[in-house]
Amino acid sequence: xxxxxxxxxxxxxxxxxxxxxxxxxxxxxxxxxxxxxxxxxxxxxxxxxxxxxxxxxxxxxxxxxxxxxxxxxxxxxxxxxxxxxxxxxxxxxxxxxxxxxxxxxxxxxxxxxxxxxxxxxxxxxxxxxxxxxxxxxxxxxxxxxxxxxxxxxxxxxxxxxxxxxxxxxxxxxxxx
Numbered sequence: 044x045x046x047x048x049x050x051x052x053x054x055x056x057x058x059x060x061x062x063x064x065x066x067x068x069x070x071x072x073x074x075x076x077x078x079x080x081x082x083x084x085x086x087x088x089x090x091x092x093x094x095x096x097x098x099x100x101x102x103x104x105x106x107x108x109x110x111x112x113x114x115x116x117x118x119x120x121x122x123x124x125x126x127x128x129x130x131x132x133x134x135x136x137x138x139x140x141x142x143x144x145x146x147x148x149x150x151x152x153x154x155x156x157x158x159x160x161x162x163x164x165x166x167x168x169x170x171x172x173x174x175x176x177x178x179x180x181x182x183x184x185x186x187x188x189x190x191x192x193x194x195x196x197x198x199x200x201x202x203x204x205x206x207x208x209x210x211x212x213x214x215x216x217x218x219x
Contacts, residue, residue, distance in 0.1 A: 073186040078193075078207045082173050083166065086214040092165040100158055107154075110147050114140060176213035180206050 083089040121128075121136050128136070181189045184206060192205075 073184065074188045074190070075181060075184065075186045075204045075206045076190045076192045077177055077210050078205070079173065079191050080193075081207050082176075082210050082214065083169055086169075086173070086211045086218075088169055088172060088214055088218050092169060096158070096161055096165060099161065100154070103154055107147065107151055110143065114143050114147065117143070172214055172217060173210070176210045176217065177206075179213050180209045184209070 084093070117136070117140050121133070121140065125133055177189055180186075186206070189206065192207075
């Protein structure tokens, strides 16, 4: 057997041993997990951040929908009137449609970058209060470890170990 195969076999056995021990470790040490995405979406602070983003960017989305509708109408009119138009008129209209689409995409990408940056800024404001809430809940529940859901390679996680609702409540209590 090659060294690589031996290493893989030993690594696989180590993982299986760890998986076999996880339930006893969880019972003895207290392990929990939290869905941070839910915390950020459902906590009062997270919802307030989402409202701030919506207020800031909702009006900026409307012109894109209007321009997209105008472009669709131009394309429909071109499709309808094309047999009656000269080649030069068709080419001019197609070029105008193409130019409008390119401008729309460029403007939309610029706003999307700004939205992403604003979301990251709002998210950074929530990280520390969320971390403090996780620590408080973990201490209250006497948990030795708390993992972020979706960030571990677990085959099974007992839903009784989830502390997301308690973290949201702790964040909401701190925000008052």
